[in-house]
Structures are given as structure tokens and as C-alpha cells.
Amino acid sequence: MTRVSIDGDNLVVEIEGMDKLWSLKSRLAIPLANVRGATADPGIAAEPKGLRAPGTSLPGVITAGTFHQDGERVFWNIHDGARAIVITLADEHYVRLVVEVADPAATVALIEQAISRRPR
Amino acid sequence: MGRHRGFDEQAVTAAAAALFAGRAYDGVSVDDLVQHLGVHRNSLYKTFGSKRGLYLAALLWHLEHQLPPLAEQLAAGAEVVDNRALDLLLLAAVERAPADVEVAALVAKAWQTLDQALQRAPAAPAGGPRATALSVLLGERLRARAAVASAATTDPA
Numbered sequence: 001m002t003r004v005s006i007d008g009d010n011l012v013v014e015i016e017g018m019d020k021l022w023s024l025k026s027r028l029a030i031p032l033a034n035v036r037g038a039t040a041d042p043g044i045a046a047e048p049k050g051l052r053a054p055g056t057s058l059p060g061v062i063t064a065g066t067f068h069q070d071g072e073r074v075f076w077n078i079h080d081g082a083r084a085i086v087i088t089l090a091d092e093h094y095v096r097l098v099v100e101v102a103d104p105a106a107t108v109a110l111i112e113q114a115i116s117r118r119p120r
Numbered sequence: 121m122g123r124h125r126g127f128d129e130q131a132v133t134a135a136a137a138a139l140f141a142g143r144a145y146d147g148v149s150v151d152d153l154v155q156h157l158g159v160h161r162n163s164l165y166k167t168f169g170s171k172r173g174l175y176l177a178a179l180l181w182h183l184e185h186q187l188p189p190l191a192e193q194l195a196a197g198a199e200v201v202d203n204r205a206l207d208l209l210l211l212a213a214v215e216r217a218p219a220d221v222e223v224a225a226l227v228a229k230a231w232q233t234l235d236q237a238l239q240r241a242p243a244a245p246a247g248g249p250r251a252t253a254l255s256v257l258l259g260e261r262l263r264a265r266a267a268v269a270s271a272a273t274t275d276p277a
Contacts, residue, residue, distance in 0.1 A: 036169035037170025037172055037173050041149075041171075043161075047162075072162070072166075088166075095166070096165060105146075109219070112170075112172055112220070
């Protein structure tokens with residue numbers, strides 16, 4: 001599971017428990033200016049993930065770590081994907097984060113409000 | 121970032137507007153969008169950023185392409201209560217506008233356009249303030265939508 005919060009001008013993504021081990025990551029901090037949006041997307045679990053490097057992949061059990069697909073770098077941390085959200089980024093190491101959170105609707109609303117409050 | 125999308129962004133945005141006009145925002149999943157728009161999931165995310173990004177693009181497309189002809193019809197005094205072009209705006213006003221300032225701004229802009237069109241209509245609605253004509257129209261459209269649904273369920277009886 002992943003915990004997503006807003007800290008000042010940053011979106012903070014914290015990997016919890018054993019997932020830290022599988023994904024080889026514990027925390028990502030991304031400037032809100034580089035966050036394009038967030039979407040609840042349980043269906044994404046069924047999509048091809050691309051090449052994993054580095055990370056862990058046991059389809060249906062865990063997908064965690066950095067994956068490369070079509071020249072894009074995507075960070076995944078999901079188990080069955082039922083509560084997956086997709087966070088799209090600009091000018092960052094990753095183009096997307098696909099993470100599982102406790103409350104997808106609330107997390108998406110939190111991110112959308114944080115980025116729409118920012119002056120464009 | 122490459123400009124080439126590999127798909128017709130306008131056509132996809134128009135199809136999304138049609139989808140969002142018929143169903144609640146939360147009732148449209150990314151799976152639905154991928155299936156109905158015929159665009160890969162990764163391309164949707166790359167182009168629009170999020171479901172909200174696509175929704176805003178669809179609403180903007182609607183204001184640019186579907187609202188002007190509707191306003192013209194209203195200004196000409198035509199009957200538009202059966203026009204589905206109002207549906208996306210009605211749903212946006214009920215569902216998304218209270219939670220999303222950008223949607224609220226677009227809906228307000230659309231109401232303004234329609235208000236102005238009604239003012240130009242030959243048979244100006246009797247009496248009441250200008251805004252009343254639009255409120256009556258929206259109410260009638262809402263009832264027309266419900267009437268279609270209830271006719272469909274009661275017909276076989």
C-alpha cells in the first residue's frame with residue numbers, strides 16, 4: 001500500500017511496509033508544479049507493464065518498482081490493483097506513478113484540489 | 121514531448137463529450153474510455169494527464185463546437201428542449217461544478233452564452249427577469265430526460 005499526502009508545495013508518496021522492499025523505494029517527493037493529474041483506475045492492473053528494472057513482479061500478487069515501456073519510465077506499487085490510482089507527472093524521472101491507496105476517490109480529490117489551487 | 125499523438129485528438133475529445141453527456145462522471149471508468157474512444161490507456165494519460173484532464177477538454181470542446189449552434193437556435197426562437205447538447209452542461213452543473221472550480225467556471229460561461237441568446241430571441245419570455253428563461257429551459261430539459269426514461273420503463277406494462 002502507498003500513502004499519498006501534500007507537504008507544502010510537494011506531493012509526497014510513501015511506500016509502506018514490505019512494499020518498500022519489493023519496490024526498492026520508500027519515498028518520492030514531487031513538486032506539485034510537476035503533477036499533471038490523478039485518476040482512480042482499477043482497470044490498469046490488467047495492462048502490460050513493460051520491462052521491470054529494478055523491482056518485483058508476480059502478476060496478480062505484486063507489481064512494484066520501476067518499469068520501462070514505450071520509452072517511458074513508470075513507477076508501480078500495486079497488489080491486485082482494485083484501489084490503484086494513476087498520477088501523471090511532467091519533467092520528472094517517472095512519467096507516471098501507479099500506486100494502490102486506501103481510499104482512491106479521496107486521494108484523487110486531494111491531489112486535484114492541491115494542483116488546481118496553484119496559480120497557472 | 122512529441123506532438124504526434126497517433127490519434128485524432130479532436131475526435132477523441134468529441135467522443136468523450138458524448139460519453140460524459142450520457143453518464144455520471146464517476147460512472148465512466150478509464151476502461152470505458154479506453155473501450156469507447158479506441159485509444160490506448162497510456163496515450164490517454166500522456167495526452168490528457170488524467171480523467172479530469174480529458175473531461176475538461178471535452179467540456180471545452182462542447183463549449184466551442186456544440187454550444188454556439190444551440191445558442192443560435194435559441195436566438196432564432198427554436199424549440200430546443202429535445203436537444204441533447206444541454207445534457208453535458210446539466211450533468212456538469214449537478215455533479216462536477218460544486219467540486220471543481222474550473223468546471224464551475226466553464227458551466228457559468230455556458231449559462232452566460234445561453235442567457236444572451238435567449239435575450240436575442242424574438243418571442244422574449246413574458247414578464248420575469250432574463251435569467252428565468254434559461255432556468256425554465258434547463259428545468260424542462262431535465263424533465264424531458266426523465267420522461268424518456270420513465271416512458272421506456274412503463275411502456276411494456
